[in-house]
Amino acid sequence: MPSGEVILEARDLVKHYPIKTGVIRRTTGHVRAVDGVSFDLHRGETLGVVGESGCGKSTLGRMLMRLEEPTGGSLRFGDVDVYSQSGAAMRRLRRDIQIVFQDPYTSLDPRKTVGDIVVEPFQIHPDFLPRNKWRARVRELLDLVGLNPEHINRYPHQFSGGQRQRIGIARGIALNPKVLICDEPVSALDVSVQAQVVNLLESLQDELGLAYVFIAHDLSVVRHISDRVAVMYLGKIVEIGDDQQIYERPTHPYTQALQSAVPVPDPAVRGQREQIVLQGDVPSPANPPKGCRFHTRCWKAQAICATTEPPLAVASDGAGEHAVACHFPEVRAAIAP
Amino acid sequence: MTSSPIRFVPGGRKALRDWRDDTKPLLKVDDLHVEFRTREGVAKAINGVSFDLAEGETLAILGESGSGKSVTAQAIMGIIDTPPGYVTGGRVEYYGTDLLAMPEKERQSVRGAQIAMIFQDSLSALNPVLPVGWQIAEMMRIHWGMNKSDAMTRAVSLMERVRIPGAAQRVNAFPHQFSGGMRQRIMIAMAIALDPAVLIADEPTTALDVTVQAQIMRLLEELQDERQMGLILITHDLGVVADVADRIAVMYAGRIVETGGIYDAYAAPSHAYTRGLLDSIPRHDQKGETLYAIGGLPPSLTRIPAGCAFNPRCRYATDDCRVGAPPPLVEVRPSQWSACLHAEEVIADAQR
Numbered sequence: 263m264p265s266g267e268v269i270l271e272a273r274d275l276v277k278h279y280p281i282k283t284g285v286i287r288r289t290t291g292h293v294r295a296v297d298g299v300s301f302d303l304h305r306g307e308t309l310g311v312v313g314e315s316g317c318g319k320s321t322l323g324r325m326l327m328r329l330e331e332p333t334g335g336s337l338r339f340g341d342v343d344v345y346s347q348s349g350a351a352m353r354r355l356r357r358d359i360q361i362v363f364q365d366p367y368t369s370l371d372p373r374k375t376v377g378d379i380v381v382e383p384f385q386i387h388p389d390f391l392p393r394n395k396w397r398a399r400v401r402e403l404l405d406l407v408g409l410n411p412e413h414i415n416r417y418p419h420q421f422s423g424g425q426r427q428r429i430g431i432a433r434g435i436a437l438n439p440k441v442l443i444c445d446e447p448v449s450a451l452d453v454s455v456q457a458q459v460v461n462l463l464e465s466l467q468d469e470l471g472l473a474y475v476f477i478a479h480d481l482s483v484v485r486h487i488s489d490r491v492a493v494m495y496l497g498k499i500v501e502i503g504d505d506q507q508i509y510e511r512p513t514h515p516y517t518q519a520l521q522s523a524v525p526v527p528d529p530a531v532r533g534q535r536e537q538i539v540l541q542g543d544v545p546s547p548a549n550p551p552k553g554c555r556f557h558t559r560c561w562k563a564q565a566i567c568a569t570t571e572p573p574l575a576v577a578s579d580g581a582g583e584h585a586v587a588c589h590f591p592e593v594r595a596a597i598a599p
Numbered sequence: 600m601t602s603s604p605i606r607f608v609p610g611g612r613k614a615l616r617d618w619r620d621d622t623k624p625l626l627k628v629d630d631l632h633v634e635f636r637t638r639e640g641v642a643k644a645i646n647g648v649s650f651d652l653a654e655g656e657t658l659a660i661l662g663e664s665g666s667g668k669s670v671t672a673q674a675i676m677g678i679i680d681t682p683p684g685y686v687t688g689g690r691v692e693y694y695g696t697d698l699l700a701m702p703e704k705e706r707q708s709v710r711g712a713q714i715a716m717i718f719q720d721s722l723s724a725l726n727p728v729l730p731v732g733w734q735i736a737e738m739m740r741i742h743w744g745m746n747k748s749d750a751m752t753r754a755v756s757l758m759e760r761v762r763i764p765g766a767a768q769r770v771n772a773f774p775h776q777f778s779g780g781m782r783q784r785i786m787i788a789m790a791i792a793l794d795p796a797v798l799i800a801d802e803p804t805t806a807l808d809v810t811v812q813a814q815i816m817r818l819l820e821e822l823q824d825e826r827q828m829g830l831i832l833i834t835h836d837l838g839v840v841a842d843v844a845d846r847i848a849v850m851y852a853g854r855i856v857e858t859g860g861i862y863d864a865y866a867a868p869s870h871a872y873t874r875g876l877l878d879s880i881p882r883h884d885q886k887g888e889t890l891y892a893i894g895g896l897p898p899s900l901t902r903i904p905a906g907c908a909f910n911p912r913c914r915y916a917t918d919d920c921r922v923g924a925p926p927p928l929v930e931v932r933p934s935q936w937s938a939c940l941h942a943e944e945v946i947a948d949a950q951r
Contacts, residue, residue: 314808422896452663453835457879457892464889479808486881486890509883523813525838527880529861532842539817540810542764543778 266305269340269473270326270359270441275299276334277321281548293548295321297497298335300574303441308467308474310488312481312520314544318497319477320364323445326475327361328352339441357387360439364446366426370418376429377414380404383436390437403432408462424455428462435466443475448483460487481524485509493517496547496555499574503584511579513591516556554589562590618713618796623695625829626652626675626714626797631689633667633674633853635900636682642900644670646853646925647689652797652829659832659844659861661876665897667853668833672799675831676716677706693797712742715795719802721782725774731785732758732770738792757788761818780811784818791822798823799831804839816843837880841865849873852898852908854925859935867949869937871915874945907940915941 276299278292296318303309311319324330326337328344337344339355347355360383363369370379380400384391391399401411407428418426427447434442444463448456460483466472478484484491485505492502493516501514512518519538526535540559545551551558557567566589576583577591633645645667652658662668673679675691677698691698693713698706718724726734735757736750745753751770758766761784763777774782783803790798800819804812820843823830834840840847841861848858849870857870868874878891895912898904904911910920919940920926928936931946939945 314810424896452897453837453876454663454879454893455896457881457890458894460881461889461892481809482881482883485883486886505883505886519810523809525812525816525836525842527837527841527865527877529841529844529865537813539813543780543811544808 266307268302269305270303270475271338272302272326272335273300273337274335275322275325275332275337277318277325277330278333291548294497294550295547296325297550299494299497299499300335301492301499301502303473303475305440306467306471306473307490308476308488310484310491311475311477311494312479312484312491313494314479314520316496316544316547317494318547319494320445322494323361323443323475323477326441326443327356327359329361353387357390357437358439359441359443360434360437361443361445362427362430362434362447365450366423366430367418367450369430370426372418375415375417376404376409376421379418379429380432380436383433387437399436400432403436404429406435406466407432408458422455423451424458427451427459431459431462431466435470435472438470439472441473441475443477445477446479447476449478449480456483463487481509481521493520496544496550498555498587500556500588501584501586502574503579507579507582507584511581511593513577513579513584513586513593514556514588515560515562518594519559554587562592564589618694618696620694623692624651625654625694626831627690627692627695628671628675629690629692631671631674631691632687633670633679633684634687635684637901640901643903644684644853644900645674646903648850648853648855649689650848650855650858652831654796654829655823655827657823657830657832657843657845659834659840659847660850661834661837661840661847662850663835663897665852665900666850668850669801670853671850672716672801672831672833675799676714677710678716708742711738711795712793713795714797714799715790715793716799716801717783717786717790717803719805721779721786721806722774724786725782727774730771730773731777735785735789735792738789742793753792754788757792758785760791760822761785761788763788779807780814783807783811783815787815787818787822791826791828794826795828797829797831799833801833802835803832805834805836812839819843837876849876852903853900854908854938855928856909856938857936858928859932863932863935867932867946869931869935869942869946870909870939871913871941871945872909872939874949875912875914907938915939915944917941 275296277296278294280289281291281293283290299322313319321330325332332345377400380403381396384396404411409425409428448459451459476484476487488505490504491508492499495516501517519540522538542559545558553569554567554572557563572587572589574585574587577586580593629649631645631648635642635644648671660668674686686699698709732751732754735754739745739750739753755766755770763781763784804815844861847861847864848855851872857873868877875893881890893912898908906921906923907926910916926938926940928938931937931942
């Protein structure tokens with residue numbers, strides 16, 4: 263629930279990547295990866311971001327870290343404007359916003375020991391902790407994420423996928439950030455190990471008061487961990503609300519289709535639940551449809567959907583109201599995952 | 600697979616009706632053993648796997664990475680790289696004929712034609728430098744000796760069958776020009792090209808988005824219904840399994856630890872591992888609570904623990920579980936088999 267003060271305020275974030283062709287690398291178009299995204303993140307809150315591949319959720323995560331320079335929009339961390347900071351000030355700011363990447367196999371340097379990997383944040387921010395305390399702090403961090411501190415001199419390949427993700431998390435929380443961006447942190451892991459990492463993230467949040475932006479495509483994991491959920495489609499948020507609103511009373515047809523496509527792990531409901539099977543693939547973000555971006559795959563689409571883009575606006579969902587970007591928002595009973 | 604010039608395989612035209620024998624099961628795997636001899640030691644990937652499959656039936660093989668589910672499929676197809684992989688024992692019978700004892704030439708006529716496979720990663724499974732239509736047509740040309748234009752015509756109709764829009768125009772396109780979902784459809788078209796009796800789908804939707812996954816699973820279901828194929832679905836996704844499977848076989852450390860009808864196995868799992876897997880799925884009524892997580896890690900296949908391989912991670916484990924040979928599969932309920940010494944306790948827990 264949005265309780266604490268707003269810690270991260272994103273307004274109209276836009277990221278376009280130029281498409282260059284020919285020998286002179288002329289720009290012939292743009293991939294509109296993120297195209298006008300606004301939200302607030304509160305202290306200690308978890309905001310889930312779901313969507314299919316290519317919807318811009320990972321680019322959004324990288325923009326929140328300023329790993330990508332924005333094409334437009336603003337991002338405020340507390341009362342600091344993130345995108346106008348330079349050099350030292352930006353580095354100082356990065357202490358407070360950290361990221362955990364998806365693939366624990368490629369996001370850790372294979373030629374460094376675990377100790378070297380986790381100590382790196384302290385080397386980059388030398389005034390954070392006196393040098394003689396680094397080693398001890400690394401051991402503490404390893405212990406905190408459930409790894410044996412004795413393994414400080416091992417290399418990443420000596421660990422399993424779940425353990426590597428713990429190393430990535432230890433590195434992410436080393437500087438006591440206020441916001442941790444988790445980009446598909448459990449997608450590469452097996453079911454049984456996934457649960458361990460989700461539990462770890464939840465207990466760290468309780469202990470350290472972190473706010474998470476939890477980016478994933480697995481709707482049931484996102485539901486479990488998130489206070490609020492944003493659904494993205496082709497670079498835009500199409501619906502945002504708390505977990506009851508998004509999972510029990512979704513009003514955007516895309517959210518409904520996405521949920522109905524998730525298989526329910528219970529054979530007893532087989533054939534009883536209505537599945538909306540969308541036709542075709544997600545359109546290319548280089549050339550998104552005019553009007554509502556979902557209208558090409560939407561069963562409710564009408565003339566207005568092809569011409570006018572619906573704004574993200576509050577609409578009734580039966581029991582209350584939440585923000586949705588649809589001309590014809592309507593509740594539809596669905597069996598949530 | 601080497602893509603040698605087109606040649607005919609003896610026995611390639613042997614049709615399904617020549618194989619079919621109603622007194623024998625479609626596919627029967629009996630006590631299969633596979634090991635990989637590596638520098639670090641011998642990894643025992645499969646240690647006695649047995650199951651059978653009937654026409655029109657869907658068997659889901661469930662397990663985590665390293666449980667041996669994909670190796671089982673590769674052993675049935677006969678595509679294990681030797682070295683390092685060796686099939687060290689067991690039988691794989693197709694209508695009563697042991698495929699493992701067959702000469703390679705003859706086996707080639709079964710592979711693809713009678714038993715076909717769909718792979719997880721369609722981008723690496725398809726040849727990037729050949730048009731997709733050519734790759735589908737190659738199946739008919741090699742196995743059936745069809746001429747080029749007939750094979751191309753059939754390739755187009757197969758692409759239409761798997762609902763690739765504009766199939767006739769796209770038959771000469773290359774794999775990278777298709778989206779992931781469309782590429783997976785092309786692989787399915789290749790797999791069903793020769794009307795196989797058995798289709799093995801190895802994580803067919805793992806790399807796909809959920810909306811596309813729903814399309815592909817629906818297509819597979821439809822094709823299976825239409826052709827009465829036996830389908831072996833290999834996956835780690837308990838949700839996908841619940842939607843389509845008739846029976847499941849749960850694998851752990853190279854063995855089937857539980858097998859039975861899908862409804863029984865989900866309603867009252869009889870192996871502690873199956874129970875753990877089902878419990879670790881986040882459910883919305885448990886929001887805010889700690890998720891159940893199976894502690895520890897799957898064992899290394901070079902050092903499988905004595906007794907039940909799952910014992911170091913098991914909440915039911917007692918001293919009996921830690922010694923001796925691995926417990927055998929026992930029928931704990933009518934047509935529900937478990938290799939757990941505490942099966943009764945696990946079932947009783949589920950029913951509570």
